[in-house]
Amino acid sequence: MPINKDNKPNLPRSASRPKKDGQLSSGKKTAPSDEPSESPPSKTPENASNDDQIVWEQHIDQLFSPDHAVRLLSPVDDDGELYMSNTPHYPPYDADRIDSIPGVETLSYAHSSMSPSRLKKLFSDPYPVDQTLDLHHLFAPAAYAACQSFLLRAYLEHDRRCRLICGFGHHTQGHSRLKGVCVFVLKRCPFVLAYQSAAPKDGGTGAINIYLRKKT
Numbered sequence: 001m002p003i004n005k006d007n008k009p010n011l012p013r014s015a016s017r018p019k020k021d022g023q024l025s026s027g028k029k030t031a032p033s034d035e036p037s038e039s040p041p042s043k044t045p046e047n048a049s050n051d052d053q054i055v056w057e058q059h060i061d062q063l064f065s066p067d068h069a070v071r072l073l074s075p076v077d078d079d080g081e082l083y084m085s086n087t088p089h090y091p092p093y094d095a096d097r098i099d100s101i102p103g104v105e106t107l108s109y110a111h112s113s114m115s116p117s118r119l120k121k122l123f124s125d126p127y128p129v130d131q132t133l134d135l136h137h138l139f140a141p142a143a144y145a146a147c148q149s150f151l152l153r154a155y156l157e158h159d160r161r162c163r164l165i166c167g168f169g170h171h172t173q174g175h176s177r178l179k180g181v182c183v184f185v186l187k188r189c190p191f192v193l194a195y196q197s198a199a200p201k202d203g204g205t206g207a208i209n210i211y212l213r214k215k216t
Contacts, residue, residue, distance in 0.1 A: 088152070088189050093144045098184045100175035103168030104205050107183065110194040125199045127209050130159030135166050135178045143178050147185040151212070155191045160212045163198060168206040182208055191215075 091097070101107075110119045133150040135143045147164065154162045169176030186192050191213040198207035 088148070088191075090144075090148055090185065090188055093141045095140065098140070098144075098177070098180045100169065100172065100177045101179040101183060103170070103174050103176045103179065105179075106205055107195060107197045107208060109186070109196070114194055119194060119196075122194065122211060123196045123209060125201075127161065127163075127199065127202065129161045129163045129209070130154065131157075131162040133162070133164050135164065135182070138178070140177050140181050143181045144185065147182055148189075151185070151189050151192070151210070155212050155215055158215055160214060162210045162212065163202070164208045164210065165203055166206060166208065176206075179206075179208075186210065 110116075114122075131150070131154045133146060135146065138146060143166075150162070150164070154160075164182045166178040166182050167176055168174070169179065186195055186208070193211050193213050195208050195210045197205045198209050202209070
């Protein structure tokens with residue numbers, strides 16, 4: 001084999017030529033492949049710093065895991081309570097689980113964060129409402145779904161004062177199935193702070209005034 005002046009063997013050109021895309025080391029061209037190269041997608045956001053990249057890679061798999069539940073913690077509201085704000089989950093309608101309530105029974109509920117004096121001031125007459133839902137024309141299963149949608153819509157639209165009209169149960173011996181439906185939903189709604197039977201001029205015990213949490 002020939003030796004150059006640096007005492008290094010002279011390699012054939014075909015052996016010293018670097019490989020290029022579509023070529024073998026011998027210099028012969030190969031047919032280009034129509035299949036795209038398969039490389040795993042990057043899990044790192046573009047333009048991320050080294051520290052951000054490390055954090056991202058450590059948590060990306062957990063973040064998108066099916067078992068990872070994301071909850072949004074709302075700040076302290078104007079009623080002085082730190083609370084979880086999420087979409088309520090109601091059980092399927094079951095008539096055996098919902099008791100009828102006497103139409104003349106007065107309702108009153110308040111979250112523990114509300115003082116009696118605040119509650120009295122809040123529901124003092126008049127009680128102006130932002131939204132009202134009349135359930136008179138609905139059967140209990142439809143009213144059950146309507147109450148849920150009504151409360152959620154009012155909450156998302158920042159309407160904190162609303163009213164449900166359930167009636168007195170005149171057609172069911174004075175026991176209102178719709179009133180029972182309303183109370184069942186209200187007790188399970190996480191953004192209901194308080195509710196009371198309305199004033200006589202607004203429907204009395206056949207209507208329910210409701211006060212919702214503030215959406216942030």
